[in-house]
Amino acid sequence: MNIILVSGFLGSGKTTSIIRMGNHFKSKGYSVAVLVNDIGDVGVDGQVISNNGLESKEIPRGCICCTLKYALEANISLVQAQFDPDILLIEPTGVAFPLRIKEQIEKMDFGPEVNMGPIISLIDGSKFGELMEHSGDSIIKQVKNADIVVLNKQDLLDREQVAEIMSTIKDFNPDSATFSLSMESCDGSFNSFMEKIESSFIEENANLSSNTTPIACNTACDDEFNHFNVGSYAGSYELSALLDGETASGLVLDVMQSVRSGILDINPQFLGHLKMFLHTGSVGLRVSVTSYKDQPKLEFIGSENGNAGNTFTVFAAVTDVARDNLEDIIESAVNASSSQFIAA
Numbered sequence: 001m002n003i004i005l006v007s008g009f010l011g012s013g014k015t016t017s018i019i020r021m022g023n024h025f026k027s028k029g030y031s032v033a034v035l036v037n038d039i040g041d042v043g044v045d046g047q048v049i050s051n052n053g054l055e056s057k058e059i060p061r062g063c064i065c066c067t068l069k070y071a072l073e074a075n076i077s078l079v080q081a082q083f084d085p086d087i088l089l090i091e092p093t094g095v096a097f098p099l100r101i102k103e104q105i106e107k108m109d110f111g112p113e114v115n116m117g118p119i120i121s122l123i124d125g126s127k128f129g130e131l132m133e134h135s136g137d138s139i140i141k142q143v144k145n146a147d148i149v150v151l152n153k154q155d156l157l158d159r160e161q162v163a164e165i166m167s168t169i170k171d172f173n174p175d176s177a178t179f180s181l182s183m184e185s186c187d188g189s190f191n192s193f194m195e196k197i198e199s200s201f202i203e204e205n206a207n208l209s210s211n212t213t214p215i216a217c218n219t220a221c222d223d224e225f226n227h228f229n230v231g232s233y234a235g236s237y238e239l240s241a242l243l244d245g246e247t248a249s250g251l252v253l254d255v256m257q258s259v260r261s262g263i264l265d266i267n268p269q270f271l272g273h274l275k276m277f278l279h280t281g282s283v284g285l286r287v288s289v290t291s292y293k294d295q296p297k298l299e300f301i302g303s304e305n306g307n308a309g310n311t312f313t314v315f316a317a318v319t320d321v322a323r324d325n326l327e328d329i330i331e332s333a334v335n336a337s338s339s340q341f342i343a344a
């Protein structure tokens, strides 16, 4: 089993990349499983990944780098026992420093069957300036931790911007392999990116990691949250009746707009990720906002695994807004926009 860590700040495109990478590996005959670590008590990404046809397990409530390392170990063993996949893709939270996680896994001693593959760090190119201004040191650390750095969302940038950010990334981590991509669409570089990953585990222990600097894991996990000054809250709700697609999308967009505006009142320049997942009958819907600049982006996700369900999950992790405020904003948005549907 080859383990690949797909890291990057909140909303940088980790889940999107994992779905794309996972399906690419599957099309080449590899078996794939995914482990997702969510900050909140309830996860969104695991549901989205499963609905896209990949085996996934969630580790909620914190960060797998320190406080949840035993949960990480147990889940890796479980995945190995249940699926024994060729490739295990791990998505840490957006505030994690991935080298810590790699070091923890290496200490777990799973034996020769488990090979630690490359650390990938994603950067959302469309928010590079704001991210550097808000949390420059931590973003640089995520880049320095990586073997492969991807400038993602290049579709939102012009050529000059891409060149400038790529050169800054190279300055931060000259030894990394770097790619500029749009994980959401198909372009030529995606294949080269995948070949780079594949070669790293086929050539077994190819020295992709030689550039990384060890970091002692002797601090509480809250450290990561403090570095980025991110607050988070997640809530899960039951729908009292099955909804059709149109009503369901109206509902998630209403809730998203009111959560977004509540957060903007507190931090008009927030960065992070507001994401909601609604599953009703055979309809799966995801809506996402990754900064103060975004309008809500709605995607329909078919229910490939035939999951029956009628649930609504709301998650927010954003800069410079306290958890209590996020809880108030989310609970009142859900109550106000959807009292006719949600039993609580």
Ligand SMILES: Nc1nc2c(ncn2[C@@H]2O[C@H](COP(=O)(O)OP(=O)(O)OP(=O)(O)O)[C@@H](O)[C@H]2O)c(=O)[nH]1
Residues within 6 Å of the ligand: 008, 009, 010, 011, 012, 013, 014, 015, 016, 017, 045, 093, 094, 152, 153, 154, 155, 156, 181, 182, 183, 184, 185, 273, 275, 288, 289, 290, 297
């Ligand atoms: N324009 C554009 N949007 C993208 C691209 N990749 C991802 N996105 C969007 O960015 C948003 C966040 O993507 P995710 O894949 O959920 O990001 P993430 O890093 O997993 O987010 P967290 O797990 O919450 O930290 C979604 O709305 C995606 O559709 C891309 O290449 N281009």
Ligand SMILES: [Mg+2]
Residues within 6 Å of the ligand: 014, 015, 016, 045, 091
């Ligand atoms: Mg994600």
